[in-house]
Amino acid sequence: MTKLENHQLDDILNDLYEDESLLEYQYNRYKKAIETFNKLYGEGDFEIYTAAGRSEVGGNHTDHQHGRVLAASINLDAIGIVRKRDNIIKVVSDNYDIPEIDIHDLSFVEEEKGTSIALIKGVIARLKQLGYAIGGFDAYITSDVLIGAGLSSSAAFEDIIGTIIDGLYNDMKIDMVTIAKVGQYAENVYFGKPCGLMDQCACAVGGLITIDFKDKDKPDVRHIDVDFSSFDYSLCIVDAKGSHANLTDEYAAVPREMKDVAKFFNKEVLREVDDEEFLDHINEIREKLGDRAVLRAYHFFKENKRVLDEVEALENDFPAFLKLVKASGDSSYKVLQNVYASSDPEHQSVALALTLSEDLLQDNGVCRVHGGGFAGTIQAFVKNDFVKEYKKGIEKYFGEGSCHVLKIRKYGGKKIL
Template identity: 45%
Template sequence: MSETIHDAAISRARAYFVQEFGEPAPDARLLYVHAPGRSEISGNHTDHEGGRVIAGALDVAVEGIAVANGTNTIRIADEGFPPFEITLDDLSVQTEEREGSASLLRGMAAQLADTGREPTGFDFAFICTVPSGGGLSSSAAVEAAYGRAMEALWEGREISPIELAKMSQFAENEYFGKPCGLMDQAAVCLGGLAYMDFEEATQPACAKLDFDFDKAGYGLVLVKVGSDHADLTDEYAAIPQEMQAVAAEFGKKRLCEVDPHDFDARVAELRQKLGDRAVLRAIHYFYEVGLVDKRWDALQAGDIDRFLALTRESGASSAMFLQNVTVAGSDVRSQHTMVALGLAERILAGRGATRIHGGGFGGSIQCFVPTELVDEFIQRMNAWLGEGFARHYAIAQEGAFAQWL
């Protein structure tokens, strides 16, 4: 751990811990926990179909202090939200906790207990600079932070980044009730800029690249669109459901198992049986997963112009085929994400690239902005949408970790 990087975060988290739980006992061991947010660089809704993605950890994070409390209760203080706690007597799914904070904590405790650990109580106070509901995977960061805290506080074997990511995904799928893929959690746990292939779901293949967008001439700017996506679980769930309905017509579970030529041969039948949107979303998958490989090749070659051209193609596919920019059936007068994309394009005027970011529907858009234009871009987007909506981010090399102080 680089002390110079994390000292300020540790100091702030420790002060928050004291505020919420009081001064730790003189002999108490303090555990610093860090888990970054993430940006999906390429591969919009491909991970849950066994496809490929590129994702990067970001310089915003969950950062907190955890201390064992000698009880059978975990107490959580999350700055800006009401505190809550769970007891460790029953770690099974609690229906009444669905889509609530306690579900993620209980789910991670259950997963860590399954490694042979003995769950015991602790107090955990953390500050999250990952925007909630903004599409930067604050939930995955929280899950990973819980997991790393429990790994350190409860005696047991070491847990790899991908294993922790799968535990986090399980907690979100089965306890929280959101059918997400593995990309968010893997990016948070791995850190850096990573290419991931999810064809082998139990052990995705990963590669990392040290690439600095700013040095290549473009700033990574994410813009909140003013529409929280936290209550759109059903919209997200419909995407894998419809893609997998197409796969099921071929006797498969995921689109990665379907031959695109076989898909082409049955388009008319699929439209009749499943409707146009399911077919369009399958078209997006086949197109987008190919773009991931091309964009990774461009990054490896340092060809930023080709990367940006392919980024624009990816954004068009999400809008036209995946259709996760606006919510179906919503008030046509309210199209927050499309407006944000349109305003960003007005400033860029053909330079850089914009696309929907992450799950879509709300949350944020992703913009690659010429470095000399970044300040103006952020100022103008904030003036249109709201102060603090646009932010310049950097790829963070560290994934989720815990460190005894």
């Protein structure tokens, strides 16, 4: 606590959050978290852990077809103030007091599905199954990962629980891809929500990563060794204020129509279909499934290859990377068609945010739909020296605080102190 009070952690916090302007905010945030921990559990020694939020950069709606994605950890995170204890896990997450868990009883309970206790138990149970040491702890966890903005607040929570066990009982020797897979297991099996591995991986591994889901049981995860801060661009997430209500059918139609095209070729997913064979049979597919299914399949084949090009561009040619981000966004808008709901054409806040952003940015950045689409947020890569002007301009339309200026950070899950 003394180091925090005396501002002796500047180097650590700047390295972690990639933004010197956030120092005072982070110092205050950490101090408040430690004070809350002490009130809950008493003063004494403690350790501090973090797990990042994430943003999808490339591979829009490719993962469910066993395709490739490009994702990044961001400088919003969950932090945990933690102390060992025997056999019992007690977590308070912001204002939510989670019931105690006895590590001798990590069994799945149907009634706990959809709860935080299920996520914690699932993570601990899976780590135990994999042969890692487990044990009890007290923790206060607080997160500034935006809920409902496609930045994966739940994955950050799963990953910080795994990272805490890694640090307290395994000397930080568990690789972060394993931590991510454990988080996915907890969400799938204990929490009861089917999900891929992208969210957990990006939150745990850190930096920019690419994942190939061709083998869905053993996805290939690769860290892209670039310092994004050297490009002098920031990642902006703009909340276009659209509602996700009543959009379940719109979301579900995307993988369903893609799989319908795969079934035309007697395959389960589009990754198993040859793209040249797809092009040779477009007229027959149109007749059987309609034009939108063809367009969405076409998006998959192009987007899946585009991820490889984006990775290569990040390593060699950043201006080319920006052009590919724009191409990805254009494909999502025109070909995948997930910028507004066809069932609700009167509400097109994402399309409006993209149109206004392109006009504001000109040559100072690029933008695209963020995440699942249809409503919610857009993503923009903006030159650092234009961020202030872009934020002011776009918030004129969507309200103060609607533009969140982020950095891509190096670290995912990490022990800080």
